[in-house]
Amino acid sequence: MEFQVGNAKLELIKGDITDVEADAIVNAANSTLLGGGGVDGAIHRKGGPKILEECKLIRATEWPDGLPTGKAVITSGGNLKAKHVIHTVGPVWLGGFHVEAELLKQAYRNTLKLAVAKGLKTIAFPSISTGAYGYPIEEASRIALATVKAFLEKEDRLERVIFVLFSERDFEVYLKAAKT
Helix, strand or coil, X not given: CEEEECCEEEEEEECCHHHCCCCEEEEEXXXXXXXXXXXXXXXXXXXXXXXXXXXXXXHHHCCCCCCCCCCEEEEECCCCCCCXXXXXXXXXXXXXXXXXXXXXXXXXHHXXXXXXXXXXXXXXXXXXXXXXXXXXXXXXHHHHHHHHHHHHXXXXXXXXXXXXXXXXXXXXXXXXXXXX
């Protein structure tokens, strides 16, 4: 499913984000930047050791205590089809009373700002925070889509933003959110 938002195409697809050809794919990382489960683990496994080396350098130079929730950093794509990986840390769901929604918006916004600052044209997102971090996907999908749409309406340098949903259920939830 594809939508026009400003000058960009916003696309929803079901698939594996590690197989997407884009200027950047987004890693729903943990603050250590050293790999983990879910999307994070898959990106590190398929992308190879170069991504981990670059993440270790970021930890040593920019974020020695770990990447804060809502922030974003960029590495090369290693062995992936994507040229780059933008790593962002989404919030852990704590019932919705601990600024989770604002932190999730920041994760998407800061990722998009970094993509534009690096001159990227295409970017692919997973559903940030809805796996191990427990964010309810119905709410997360509305926040993700609204944040990306608002950004694209103001910023005209991105050409394509793709949401890559791993399961049919996640795809259907995002599709429903996009239509409302």
